[in-house]
Amino acid sequence: MRIKAKKYVIGVDGGGSKTTAVLATLEGKIIKRAEVGSSQIRNIGLKKVVDNLVLVLEKVSLKNKEVLSVFMGLPAMEEEFKSNREKIKKELLKRKKILSILKGKLTIVSDQLVGFRSGTDNKEGIVLVAGSGCAILGLKKGKEARADGWGYLSEMGSSFRIGQKALQEVFKGVDGRSSKTIITNLIFKELKVKNKESLINLIYSNNPTDIIPLFSASVDMAARKNDKVAKKILQEVADDLVCSAVAVIRKLNFKNEDFPVVLIGSVFSSKIILDRVKKGIKKTAFKAKFIRPKEEPVVGAVKLALEQIK
Helix, strand or coil: CCCCCEEEEEEEECCCCCEEEEEEECCCCEEEEEEECCCCHHHHCHHHHHHHHHHHHHHHCCCCEEEEEEEEEECCCCCCCHHHHHHHHHHHHHCHHHCCHHHCEEEEEEHHHHHHHHHCCCCCEEEEEECCCEEEEEEECCEEEEEECCCCCCCCCCHHHHHHHHHHHHHHHHHCCCCCCCHHHHHHHHHCCCCHHHHHHHHHCCCHHHHHHHHHHHHHHHHHCCCHHHHHHHHHHHHHHHHHHHHHHHHCCCCCCCCEEEEECHHHHCHHHHHHHHHHHHHHCCCCEEECCCCCCHHHHHHHHHHHHC
C-alpha cells in the first residue's frame, strides 16, 4: 500500500553570516531546522551561495514529504542582486539532490521582507535589519522604499560598522592619539591576542566581514561599564539607523500614521542603540509601534510560503 505524502513548506532566511532553513507543516508548525554559512553573494560569490542553499535544503528535507512551496529571503536581493535571482533558481534546479523539493513554487525575495513578516502580519510598515549588515525596507500600498544595504563599507547601522569604529579607536589609543578605552582589553581578550602586532595579523589574514562584526559585543560590554568611547560609538550608529529609517518614513509618508517598525538583528541587543533608535524615530513618526519579534526571521519566510499556496 502506497503511503500518501504529507505536504509541507520550506522557509529560508539568508544573511551575511548564516543561512537558516526550516521545514514546516501547512499549519505553520516547524518540524525541522538547519543552519549553514553565508548566503551573501557580495561576500562569497554566487556559486558558494548556491552550494550553501543546496546544503541547507538537503538538511531540512525528509523522505516522503511533499514540499508545496520554498520561500527564500536572501540578502541584498532587491537592491543589488535582482539580476541574479533567476540565475540562482536555475542553478538550484540543476542540483539533483534537491530537485524533488523544488517541484512546488520557488520564490526568492529580500531577507528584509522575510524579517518584516516575522514580526507582524501587517502588510504595511517598516523593518530595520541591523546585524552583520544593515538595511531598511518600508512597505505601503504596494510601494516599497529602501535605505542603506549597500555593502559592509557603507552600511552605517551594522555590527561591522560598530566593529570598524572600535578598531579605529583601539589603534588610536595604542598610538597615543586619543584617550584609552577598555574596548582594547576586551577585544584582546575575546580574540586571545597579546599585542597589537598579533591583532593586526589576525584581522588582515581573515575575511573582514567574518571578524570585524565580532567586536560589536566588546563595544556593548564596554558601554555597559560606562566607557565613554564605547557609548559614543553606539550612539553614532544609532543615529545613523534613525537617519535611514526617517528617510524611508518620509518616502512613504508614514509620518502621521500608526504603523509597525520591526527591529531585527544583533545590533538591537544594545540597550543604548535600541532606546536611542526608538526615541529618534518617534521624533518624526510619533505613532510608530516598535516590535522586537519573538520568532526568528525564518518564521517570516514560512508565513510567506503558506500565503503563497493559499
